[in-house]
Structure formats: structure tokens, C-alpha cells
Amino acid sequence: MDLAYTPEEEAFRARLRAWLRGALPTLPSRPDPLDWPARRAYDTTWQRMLYDAGYGEVHWDAPPTQRLIFLEETELAGAPYVGANFVGLLHAGPTIAAEGTQAQRERWLPPILRGDEVWCQGFSEPGAGSDLAALRTRAVRDGDTYVVTGSKIWTSHAEVADWCELLVRTDPQAPKHQGITWLALPMDTPGITVRPLRTLAGSDEFAEVFLDEVRVPVANRVGEENDGWRVTMVTLSFERGTAFVGEVVACRRVLADLARVAHKNGRWDDDALRRRLGRLNAEFRALWRLTQWNVSEAQATGGVPGTGGSVFKLRYSHARQELYDTAAEVLGPDALDLGREWTLDRLSSLSYTIAAGTSQIQQNIVAERILGLPRGR
Amino acid sequence: MDFRLNDDQRALRTGVRDLLARRFDREALRASVGSGALDRALWRELGAAGFFALRLPEEDGGVGLGLPEAVLLFEEAGRALLPGPLVATHLAAGSVPGAADGETVVTTADGPLVEWLAEADVAQGDVSGAVPVRSVDPLTPLHRLPHARGPARPPGAGALLTAAEQLGSAARTTDMAVAYAREREQFGRPIGAFQAVKQLCAGMLVRVEVARAAVYAAAVTEDPVDIAAAKLLADEAAVRGARDCLQVHGGMGFTWEADVHLHLKRAWLRAERWLPAARAEEIAAAALLETSVETSPGTS
Ligand SMILES: Cc1cc2nc3c(=O)[nH]c(=O)nc-3n(C[C@H](O)[C@H](O)[C@H](O)COP(=O)(O)OP(=O)(O)OC[C@H]3O[C@@H](n4cnc5c(N)ncnc54)[C@H](O)[C@@H]3O)c2cc1C
Helix, strand or coil, X not given: CECCCCHHHHHHHHHHHHHHHHXXXXXXXXXXXXXXXXXXXXXXXXXXXXXXXXXXXXXHHCCHHHHHHHHHHHHHCCCCCCHHHHHHHHHHHHHHHHHCCHHHHHHHHHHHHHCCCCEEEECCECCECCCHHHCCCEEEEECCEEEEEEEEEEEECHHHCXXXXXXXXXXXXXXXXXXXXXEEEECCCCCEEEEEECCCCCCCCEEEEEEEEEEEEHHHEECCCCEHHHHHHHHHHHHCCCCCHHHXXXXXXXHXXXXXXXXXXXXXXXXXXXXXXXXXXXXXXXXXXXXXXXXXXHHHHCCCCCCHHHHHHHHHHHHHHHHHHHHHHHHHHHHHCCCCHHHHHHHHHCXXXXXXXXXXXXXXXXXXXHCCCCCCC | CECCCCHHHHHHHHHHHHXXXXXXXXXXXXXXXXXXXXXXXXHHHHHHCCCCCCCCCHHHCCCCCCHHHXXXXXXXXXXXXXXXXXXXXXXXXXXXXXXXXXXXXEEECECCEEECCCCCCEEECCCCCCEEECCCCCCCCEEECCCCCCCCCCCXXXXXXXXXXXXXXXXXXXXXXXXHHHHCEECCEEHXXXXXXXXXXXHHHHHHHHHHHHHHHHHHHCCHHHHHHHHHHHHHHHHHHHHHHHHHCHHHHCXXXXXXXXXXXXXXXXXXXCCCHHHHHHHHHHHHHHCCCCCCCCCC
């Protein structure tokens, strides 16, 4: 049980802090959260700065503890998170790195790291959400291309993406997990229609993607034909690793701000509310420690985050919602004002128990894969 | 940073677990229910094994280990439902003669309650006018103190070790629920195949893991706010864990025969002692107003 960082880890932290102090003032000001092209430009600029400073690959190559320090320090310094680069850096990139050919890695990885190309994730379909393997978008082989027809939904950043990591069905006869293939789809291919979907927060953050006889070169397939489910699982385990480190740091800052606001507006004198804030403080402190625990495990076992991520995600997504519900209690009527800082955050917190595997699905994973309870519905 | 247990800590945990399995198995547990007496031979054995002297310096006859190791011992004690004023005696080692080696049983007045008063050799604090209570926990005799207590102590080792016992109990009730869910069949299949049962079990595990991270971290930092957080989360894990374990056991869970109620009752009792939720929450709340944004959460 050692929470002290090694001298090398502290040196990494110090170097990073120094760099952030110089670099952040040169970053353009944050764009309007509803302006996606501007957000893309901002996020890719930041990724380019990281790349030039030698931090471009931190999500892939750094040991887990360094990644933890990186995410903690960038958040504390007020630097952006991955933003529009989320899929490239945390899903598609790691998949290509693990499963792609040499040529594929050379083609796709450097532009992700330099912030030149943005990826989106075309997994979910109208009929395939939690049951992702039920996906029906068809890909039919025609010489050295696949002809793809179907539709995807909830595709984040689809409007500004250059590439889509796409799951398609190549063998409709095979059992559902065995007929799936992973393709890299250029988003400017003819036959693609992107229709933005408005979220309950009012933003066009995700979209429907319609595919009508879209031709994708067979060379864009990562892994074997019909082996896409296994290839995809590599990606999903990355998603549940250190993805929320920066957010836990940010939540702790919000909580401290919230206490100060409550102190000022008199809500602090409400015993029940004050105690609720105290409990949230305990909660987020513990979540930080659980992060350090998971990172230590990952560091020791070779880096790929395991089922510990499901435990974390279950508790964290609930805690985040509780945080912003408590914020609303502190704000009182102001919580109904979209101009107030925490109102949008409260709305967006509602997606946390749904996106990237709903809480119910996470509970199934914990029960079946960690506790060994029998599978079944 | 490596938050995991090191080899010595793992060996220590295995050692205590083995000792307790040998000396305080289920039969011993059930035999002590309602006896109202403390097993002095076991107490001395715990003393000989270093349970009480663990944190005393070696030159004073102690084991010379720290709070992280003590937390592991108390987690195992909580898992086994070991009875007695373990925390008070551990804290008295070095100051009360005989406490360190298990010759002297020490209890402490904490808040309005004092446990094991009749059995203890030494009672710390003002216990005048204590009246016996019919304790809800058949494994912990209680007295109630008539007078108001002095100023509350800041959270320290007593609260943390109690939290560690809660953690052990929570882990144990999770194991019990999962084992029962795999073995008990209804509708032609193990009840653990039903999602409603799975979700109870998954929730239990999540609470255990969160509490474990909090308890172990507080043992390393010894920070009063970390200790308050650990106590809050471990109390929650133990009380709710026992409740859900009871539910998973169905009618069996409502019997005197099943051990679940012993965990629940002790968890209620520990939740009330050393640092009850209301105070822990106030401490954690007050700390929010002192947090500076610049402070790294990893180092605070
Ligand atoms: C903000 C946001 C961004 C997203 N971005 C992307 C993206 O970029 N790319 C992409 O491919 N997808 C994306 N998604 C989709 C996301 O992965 C799915 O929403 C999620 O997997 C759930 O699928 P669903 O919406 O079809 O809900 P359903 O699967 O229909 O679930 C509905 C309800 O039923 C419950 N349920 C379903 N099955 C079970 C079961 N076996 N046991 C118990 N309960 C069950 C669920 O928990 C849920 O409460 C995004 C979603 C959100 C909210």
C-alpha cells in the first residue's frame, strides 16, 4: 500500500507542469460548446501541441501511473481533455495498434496522434444497443471492396469525423458474435448521410449515420473477416480504463466550488444539504483512491484495464449524477436557468449511466465476470 | 506508487485469516452467541500473534508495523465477526499494562455507549453510572452512559480500525450472498441466474471495493478527513451489504440460525461507534471549505 510516487514519476509530473504553464496560454480560447467544427479545431490543435511536446502518445504508450499523472495534471491545469479525439485516441487507435497490420498502423496512427484526423465510432444501431452483437448493417464482398448498407445511431462527432470505426455484418448465417467485421470507413465516401440528433441538453453531439451501398476497400478491414467482435472487445476494455481520471479531479473541484456557493447563499445552514455535500466529498475521495487502485493493478499486470473498470464506472456515473442533483439543490431556482454553469452539466450527467454500457449491463458484467454468477436473463 | 498490498502485507493477511479460521471457526462463533463471556484463551493467543502490539515499536516488545497492517488485521477480524473490545485494547497497547500481550482486556467509553464493560479489566474514560442495555448484537454486551460526553475526538485510529472491521464484514456478506445465489435453486435454476439477484450482488461488491480503496488510503495517509470518508463508506458497505445478503437468503436470512443477522447487528453497532455518520459527514463537509483548487487530489 504505497501511495507515494517514485522520483521518476514525480519528475514526469514536474516536467509536465512546467510545460503546461508555458503551453496553455498559447491555446486559443474555448469554443462555443454547440459549435462542433470549432470544437474539432480546438481539440485537434491541443492534440497537435501535445504531440509536438512529446505527449501525443501518452494514452497508448505511457505506463498507467504516468497516464494517471498526465490526466490529473492536465485537468488541474485547466487543459482540455481528448474531446473530438476521443474515439481516435481511446477506441480506434488502440484497436488498430493491437490488431492492425504494419501498413494499417502506419496509415492511421500518426494522423490520430498529430491531431490531423478525427474518428467516430459506428457501433450502435437502432436495433442493437446493449445487445451490440445484434447489429444488422450488411457488408457484401464485391471483389476488393465491401458494399455496406444499413444505419448507425448515437454516433458521437459523426459530423466532424474523417473516419468511422464501423462494425458490419459479413455473415448473416453465422451465430451473431461470429459474423461481424471491423472496417475503417472514410466519412467522405459517397452513400453516407449524417443526420444530427439533438440531445436533451440541446446540442447536436451525436448523429444518425445512414449507409447506402457505401463502398469500403477490403484493405480497410482490421482483423479477419467475421472476427470483428473479438477485435472490438480490445477497444471496449480501453474505454473503461483511465477514461474518467480527469473527470474525477474535475468533480472534486466542482464540489469544493459548490460548498463555497452554498456557504455564501445560506444553503450551507441546511443540515441535510451540508451533510449530503460531506458524503459526496467522501465519495469522490474514495473514487480517486479506487482509480489509484485500478491503475496500480494495471501497472502490475501489463496495462490493459480489466473488470475493475466496470466497478468504477458503475459507482462514478451514479456519483456524478448525485453531484449535479446536489448542485441543483444548492442553486435552488437558479438550477432551472440554462445560463447557470451547472445546469448543462446536470443535463449531460444523465448520459453517464447509459453511454459506454448502461449501468444495468455493467452490473451484469460485475455479477457474471467478477462474482461468477451464472449467465442468463 | 503501488497501492496494492506488498508481499509482507499479503502474508500477514493470510496468516491472520488462517489463525482465525483455526481458532474462531463457525462453531466457535455460534458457541459465543449469547454466552456473554469473552474467550480469554483466544484473547491471549491474539496477543501472542501480535494483534494488539502490532503498532508498538519493536524495542517496546511490539511488532513495529503501521496502520496499513493493522487495517488488514481488523478487516479479517470483521470478516470472522471476532467478538470483544478489539479496537480499544489495540489502542491501549503500550499505555495499559498487559493490553499488548492480551492479558488485559480494555474497553473505552465512546459516545454514549461502552461495550464489554462487565468483562473488561480496564475501562477507559468516565463510565460512572453506566447501565446495562439489552444489546441488539448478541455478540456485544453494551452499557449506556447517563452523562453527556466531553468534546468529540478528531477521527483517528479507532474510527479507522472500526471501518476496517466493517469492510471485512461487508466482504464476507458479499461472499455469503454470492455462494448462496449459486447454490440455491428456484424455478429450476440457481437464483443467481436471476438478474434482480445479480444486481443486488453486484451492488454489494461495488460498495466493498469503494470502501476498501477509502479504508486502505486512509491507513496510508492517516488524514482525519480520509478517515471520516473511510468510516462513512465502510459503514454503508457493511450495513447495506448485510441487508442485501439477508434478502438474497430469503426466509433463511430471517432466521437466528443463519449468520447474516450477526453481521447486520454488529454492523449497526459499529456504525454507531467511534465516528457515527452524522459526525463523519460534518467533518467531510467542513473540509470542502478548506480545499484549495491547486491541491493535487493524489497528494492531499
Ligand atoms: C451520449 C452518448 C454518446 C454515445 N456515443 C456513441 C458512439 O459514439 N457510438 C456508438 O456506437 N454508440 C454510442 N452511444 C450509444 C450507447 O452505447 C448506447 O446508448 C448504449 O449501449 C445503450 O443502448 P440503447 O441506447 O440501445 O439502449 P437499450 O439497449 O435499448 O437499453 C434500454 C434499457 O434497457 C436496459 N437493458 C438492455 N438490455 C438489458 C439487459 N440484458 N439486462 C438488463 N437491462 C437491460 C438498459 O440498461 C436500458 O436501461 C452513445 C450513447 C450516448 C448516451
